[in-house]
Amino acid sequence: MADMEKENKKIFEENYEEKIPYNRKSVDRIKRAILCMGAVLIALPIYIGLYTMVKLNNLNDRVNDMEEKVVIELNTSLMNPTGDQLKDKLSENSLLLDSGVNGDIVKTEVAEKTYLGSSMENTNVKxxxxxxxxxxxxxxxxxxELLDVLKEYDVKATFFVVCNPDKSTWPMYKRIVDEGHTLAMHSYSHKYEEIYASEEAFIEDVNKIRDFLYEQTGVECDFYRFPGGSSNSMTKSYVKDLIEYLDGQGITYFDWNSLSEDAVNLSLSPEELNANIMGYVRANAGNSTVLMHDIDACENTLTALPALIETLRREGYTLRPIDKNTVPVQHISYNKE
Ligand SMILES: [Zn+2]
Structure with missing residues (x-):
């Protein structure tokens, strides 16, 4: 009996001794498992979060790249006429639809020759x-509204104005000046047959618009653009005399080397107008002077303006108003003797 008890005790002790470490190991294992799971539960969301952020960034970059590519492709396909096309456009005798400033003015006027003459190339700042x-x-x-858009984008431009017989438009002369734009002359009447009837008639018209603008704004204008440009077909024989007169008055005349063709073709969409301009601007060796029209019929010029400004800025161009230091684009060269 005593032996049995001894045996039982031994068995019990063996089991006991064995069971204790066995139980401890299990608890430790469970503890470790819980700790591991805890760590995983904490780390997993962090990892997923980081992974998603990196992926999103990559995707964003790729979308940006693709957008840029699309823009560049669109630009090159839609907005970049070849050199030959540009030359054709600038050298063609185009019909300028000139709705003018009132109903009296002939709606369709003969346009002028605008060409890439040597003088124009020389005036480009390289x-x-x-x-x-x-x-x-x-x-x-x-x-x-044009002024509103320019103000919104903080762009200064140049307005070659005439005398609009509609007096309700007259506050605009002052507003152009007040908002930092350049007010420039483009004749008083814009009637070719009157302005270009003789040298005297031309001089009279220049003085009329200069005085009128001084009365309206208190500013003496020193910049002029010939109606139809300096290469217009009506003053061929004596345009140099007119230029000489302007020069003597301290007036510099400006033509253009880029245009939207807004007055050539009134049905052009805002996108087409901008494509025309960008084609010229990109092809010019240096600075660009862009011809657009501020007439009732050219609503699309207004509509197109925000996108034009954005495109020019995106491509690194600076927009400036004409001032004393601007090298003028001129179709007819005039050399002082
Ligand atoms: Zn004009």
């Missing part, structure tokens, strides 16, 4: 990326 936006024939019913 290192420049400056673009001068110019609006002819205003003020019109769109002038206020």
């Amino acid at each position: 290192n420049g990326k400056t673009v001068y936006l110019t609006f002819d024939d205003g003020p019109s019913e769109h002038t206020a």
Whole structure:
């Protein structure tokens, strides 16, 4: 009996001794498992979060790249006429639809020759990326909105204005000046047959618009653009005399080397107008002077303006108003003797 008890005790002790370490190991294992699971539960969301962020960033970069590619492809396909096409456009005798400033003015006028003459090439500043936006024939019913857009984008432009017989537009002359744009002359009447009837008639018209603008704004204008440009077909024989007169008055005349063709073809969409401009601007060796029109019929010029400004800026161009230091684009060269 005593032996049995001894045996039982031994068995019990053996089991006991064995069981204790066995239980401890299990607890330790469970503890470790719980700790591991805890660590995984904490680490997993962090890892997933980081992984998602990296992936999103990559995707974003790829989308940006693709967007840029699309823009560049669109630009090259839609907005980049070949050199030959540009030359054709600038050298063609185009019909300028000129709705003018009132109903009296002949709706369709003969246009002028605009060509890439040697004088124009010489006037290009070769290192420049400056673009001068110019609006002819205003003020019109769109002038206020044009000024609003320019203000919104903090862009200064140049307005080659005439005398609009509609007096309700007259506050625009002052607003152009007050908002930091360049007010420039584009004749008083814009009637070719009157302005270009004789040298005297031309001089009279220049003085009329200069005085009128001084009365309206208190500013003496020193910049002029010939209606139809300096290469217009009506003053061929004596345009140099007119230029000489302007020069004697301290007036510099400006033509253009880029245009939207807004007055050539009134049905052009805003996208087409901008494509035309960008084609010229990109092809010019240096700075660009862009011809647009501020007339009632050219609503699309207003509509196109925000996208034009954005495209020019995206491509690294600086937009400036014409000033004393601007090298003028001129189709007819005039050498002082
Ligand atoms: Zn004009």
